[in-house]
Amino acid sequence: MHKPHVVIIGAGYGGIMTTVKLQKLFGKGQVKITLVNKEDYHYQTTWLHENAAGTLHHDRTRIPIKEVVNMNKVHFILDTVVSINPIEKKVKLENNELEYDFLVIGLGFEKTTFGIPGIEEHAFSIENINSARLIREHLEYNFANFHHEKVKDNARLNIVIGGGGFTGIEFAGELINRIPELSAEYDIEKALVRIIILEASSTVLQGFDPQLIEYAMTSLGSRGVEFITNASIKECTSDKVVYEKDGKQCEIPSKTIIWSAGVRANGIVEQSGFGTKQGKVEVKSDLRTPDYDDVFVVGDCAMIIDKKTNQPFPASAQIAIQQSSVVAHNIKALIEGNATKLFEAKSLGTVASLGHQDAIGVVLNNRKVFGWKASVMKKIIDNRYLYKLGGLGLVLKKGKFNFFY
Ligand SMILES: Cc1cc2nc3c(=O)[nH]c(=O)nc-3n(C[C@H](O)[C@H](O)[C@H](O)COP(=O)(O)OP(=O)(O)OC[C@H]3O[C@@H](n4cnc5c(N)ncnc54)[C@H](O)[C@@H]3O)c2cc1C
Structure with a gap:
């Protein structure tokens, strides 16, 4: 019997969380799940400024994929995606080519220079x-x-x-x-x-x-x-x-x-012929592309309009993580012949750090937070993500506990 093949490209927030959720939703052998990423680790993009400044070693930021993905249920391919052919349902990699029944695009962002010389x-x-x-x-x-x-x-x-x-x-x-x-x-x-x-x-x-x-x-x-x-x-x-x-x-x-x-969605999406706005796919409410019912897009490659402001939601890890639950649920629903559910973004607030003990943010109910309280909140948000991805073990290994120094 043909096992549906789900291919996830990109192991950023959206891609890895979709993978982890899919491996929980399906029993071994029910579907074939393949994750492709150009590194053998997932990294937390939201911590990279600390690695760049040298205040946090990058080994704290990166997480080997095999530590959070069940390799008995997921086939991981270390390779770089070159292009997608949504008509033939194929993904071209530098060293391979994959056919899929369902595709999840989570290739993230890349820098844009607006043509400024140098x-x-x-x-x-x-x-x-x-x-x-x-x-x-x-x-x-x-x-x-x-x-x-x-x-x-x-x-x-x-x-x-x-x-x-x-x-x-x-x-x-x-x-x-x-x-x-x-x-x-x-x-x-x-x-x-x-x-x-x-x-x-x-x-x-x-x-x-x-x-x-x-x-x-x-x-x-x-x-x-x-x-x-x-x-x-x-x-x-x-x-x-x-x-x-x-x-x-x-x-x-x-x-x-x-x-x-300046950042923009990964150029592979646009170059592969998906209809895009500002380089992103304006996805349907169930996170599928308007043109291909077997392709989902998560994270920075997807555009979702905030009905309250009529503007796209800003790209964020928070939205990518929320989308992953709906994408995993919807893939299962489609495989089992059920209706898909709609994605609704929930803003849990935004906190920007200003160094170790200082931050600013807006949290639930539009409450403003400043200083050390905001800084503690930011670390709790970071630890919460680790918990969702890899449980308490991952929090203890990579989490931030320097709340007051
Ligand atoms: C310094 C910084 C701080 C930020 N702080 C926050 C914050 O506090 N809160 C917040 O919500 N958001 C924050 N963001 C934004 C957030 O990080 C992004 O919105 C989020 O990372 C998008 O997730 P994603 O899943 O789309 O892709 P990403 O997390 O960018 O991951 C993309 C993945 O795809 C892989 N990949 C890319 N191209 C290929 C290819 N061709 N082949 C194979 N694999 C490929 C990459 O290796 C990576 O694993 C911050 C961003 C930066 C840069």
Whole structure:
């Protein structure tokens, strides 16, 4: 008898949680489940800014897939997806080709540079474990070189963050924690190190509550972060960033430019011929694509419109995780000939960290939280995810318990 073949591509929040839920919903041998990912680990994207700053080792962020996926029920393929052919129901991998009955696309996001010269070549971005690790090493390399070179080059100590959104702000918060340690290690006066956020609009953290924005700017500002708003980056080179403000071109000498101003859905989705809006598939209420009833999309590759605002929900791990339950349920329903259920996003709030003991956020019932309480809440959210993915054992292994330091 033909066993339905469910293929999940991408082991990010959406993909791995769908896999874990499917393996619980089906008994061994009822369906064939295949998970494809380009690394043999899952990583928590929401922790990458800590790895990039060097305040948290990346081994805490990545979780070997075999530790959370039941290899007796799921066939894991370590490979890179090249394209999808939804008409022939095939996924092309670099080293293989798969046929599916149901496909779950969870390939996440990639950076977009808006064609700004030099970003691709010279700026760094916080995208995955490899890019985060590179930033950490690059920071150390520049600090080490500062005294090693005959002529002191301040560009080595100027860290410029392009984009004051969620990622840029969280990264700045971590850097503040890291700089004293780095400065001490490389005998550099702390005051020589600059952290500068360049933001194109009139405020950082656009879309956040104004009171929370003010809190974040005051908190980070008092710890040395410089904000330059209404500043659009025009070019990056290996040792400077050029931006325009008030009609004037300005420059900051810097060898470390972190681009955090633009991400888009993984280009494979659009290139494979799915109908997209801003690179994402506007999925039906049961999370299937409008054109292919056997293809589900989760996470940053999916667009869901918030009926209250008529705007797409912002890409978030929270939504990706919520979607995974509905996708797993719906795959089972379709296999058993039942009706699918509809997805309704529930906003459980958003918390942005501002370093180890500080954060801002809006939680249930639109309640604003600041400072250490928000920081504790953020760590609880992180631990809660680990619990959902791998139970208490995973929380004890990878969880965050540094609530008050
Ligand atoms: C620094 C930072 C902080 C954030 N903080 C928060 C937060 O606090 N709260 C929140 O809700 N959201 C946050 N986000 C956003 C959140 O991380 C994303 O919305 C979320 O990761 C999307 O999940 P996903 O399942 O779509 O894909 P991802 O988690 O991005 O995973 C995609 C997976 O696909 C794999 N993959 C990609 N391409 C291929 C390929 N060609 N072949 C095979 N495998 C492939 C990748 O290796 C990865 O495993 C943050 C993002 C960043 C960068």
